[in-house]
Amino acid sequence: MTDTTARDADLRPVDPATGKPLGPMETPGYYPRYHTLDQQKFWDAKTREVILDRVNNVPPIRFFTPEQARLLEAVCARVLPQDDRDDAHKIPIVPQIDKRLYEDKGDGYRYEDMPPDREAFILGLQAIEQMAQERFGRGFLDLRTRAQEELLKALHDAEPWGAHDIWERMPVHRFFMLLVKDCAENYYAHPYAWDEIGFGGPAYPRAYMRLERGQPEPWEVHERRYEWEPPNASLSGEYESVAGQEEQYGSPGQGGTH
């Protein structure tokens, strides 16, 4: 079995000057001591209710089996790694995905070549497990981080080495986008992530007033950048366009912005 201590150290991002791992910390990112939640008394009541519920109430697992939930935890830990965050400030992702699927809530459409989201997640987890067994002779949970990332990168690159029967029923690039989308939707919905990226968060009824030149509001903070590199063993720091995206009119993105 892998030595867990060494493995944890390997997982953290690195300060390139010293080669030492960064964190775990309360708030990664370039906005020291910035906490959107400190501003909650300036938010409207409904917004405060919705966001505090997100922070304080982690939904129970009801859709996935305990085994599936553990596997998805391990997958999401690589798709959207949080090893630089201390335990108190890790952002729950799998419980939110579970809630969405339990309630059978979707984005309002399904690609013709995709199964419904519930089935897509179950099939995708099966395929990941099959690919782990096929190449490494072990389950995904028992793989070292590097091997887990190799497997996920194969999905990212749309070059899976196994579970072809499943990928014939579900295009691998669509599943990978679904997976990353669900992770990102929940990570960047959380006030801890807003602190990390310096997003102002809710601003009603107070308003933003400093619109120009990227100036922070009086209650926001200036950026203080530092250098960091992904963990030495990680494959997700570098990336190329997802397969299926080469053609510029390929699969459309999903952000509704205009």
Next chain:
Amino acid sequence: MSSPLFGKFRSPDGKPHMLGAMQTLDVPMHRYADGEEVDYAIVGTGAGGGVLAQRLARAGFRVVTFDAGPFWDTERDWVSDEKGSHQLYWTNRRVTGGSHPLALGENNSGQGVGGSTVHWASFTPRLHPSDFHIHSLDGVGVDWPLDYADVRPYYELMELELPVSGPAYFPWGDPHGYPYGAHPMGGVGDALIRGCTALGIPVSAGGPVGILEGSRADRPHCIYRGFCIQGCKVGAKASTLITHVPDAIANGAEIRANCMVSRVALGSNRRVNGVFYFGPDGRELFQKAKAVVIAGYSIETPRLLLNSACDGFENGLANSSDTVGRYLMAQAGNVVLGRFDQPVRMYKAPPAHALTEEFYETDPKRDFARGFAIQTVGPLPISFAKQMMSAKGAWGWGLRRLLMDYNHWASFGLLGEILPHAENRVQLADEKDQFGLPVAKVTFNLGDNDKKLIDFGKNKVMEVMHAAGAEEVVQEARYAHLVGAARMGNDPQTSVVDRFGRTHDIANLFICDGSIMPTQGSANPGLTVMSLAARIADYLIIQGNAIFASDKRDMQTSPIRYDLSPPDTWGHGMPRPVNHLVS
């Protein structure tokens, strides 16, 4: 008319029903009794249905308007939060396919009173005069059965009713100005102005956008919080929920929220006589009506017609032409993102606040017909993360690192004209929704002209982003603003409705939304949909009982009515003479 008056808009806690920070809805709403026949049953409360219901009610017609979603109280229901605003979008099942499948959901129809105007960014440019004749001018698409001159007075009126903020002089298409002043620039607008100016491209700063830059009546000015497409809690952004629906109710219209219309009923003599709908408790009910208007957006409108197939209309109601569902259009909406050394903080200010239409018209030097606009967009973090996933293939630590630079990015949107194609269409899928109704299947493919236009347009937007000083520029393919799928035309063989929105097949069945647009130009469609709705209303009003009693089609255009606007339309804003108003 002895029906009870109730439904005074109060929250359970006794607070008034809020439509924005200050505006309340405190008139009682008329409720028609079970079994009572109304003049008009309107399906949808958005840009088309909202404006139409308001005018018909003011003119004294008995109107019931349905919406599949809730009657929003903006304080009680809406949040300054991306994820928490999912309820504003039509998220019932749909299937999407074709060679370039459209992402649906948050990108198009709304669900709830106000429809998609609740979550539009509210860019409100007009179509250009050339848009009405692209087949004659460029040999592509199809001509409208209308001229720009038919719609112009309605554009002017809607720009006052919303109202629209923008520059005092807007140089493209039919040059005109706006009744409210332009908005200040946020970081993205700054970048667009900078990039365009560096390249010598004229650019419009601060509009046209249906967002108040100065307060008007009970609607406060914009507070630049950037959550426009999450529903404007401020009440600064126009939506029919706050601009037209309250006046519809004040004039006796009933808005029946949480009611999903399932079928338009055909009676005798090839005339419709009402709609079946699922009420809030899930029971199927019937509303008798002398005429029916469908205003459900370019997916639900054709879906409802197809789901209303019956004896005599086996391929869908009003579909003898086999055109219902066809010629569905979306605009090319590629998002171009640029990273700047200095912070931008693009979450501040409305996403919609600057644009250029310099490339809108056909240019013989290019190898494609028609053109595009370039507009500001301001994605919030979740949207930005999705754009980085699709533009750069980012995941894992790479995604985390990119998002840590969120405040350094600006984004522009291409808004390009995609031509109408018969095979781009809405059909019924095998699967059913929660009501047991077949869901819509949307098929979308790009043609050659579309691909060339997108190539050129995307590169031009990237050039502007570079010229603005971006050190890295990336882009993702995207589509926006569905229109078409029940197009208007003079020929009943090739179109669904005539130039007054009346279906060729059924004399008392009308369509009043973006579905009827034969082509789409490169302007965001909202203002055009509202203007067409006001024009259709004027026609219905002057026709009066003839609509209910006769199959005869009077094709005379009626004069515009300037006395049907909601309160506070007149006497505010800049003293801008409206063309046909000066007397």
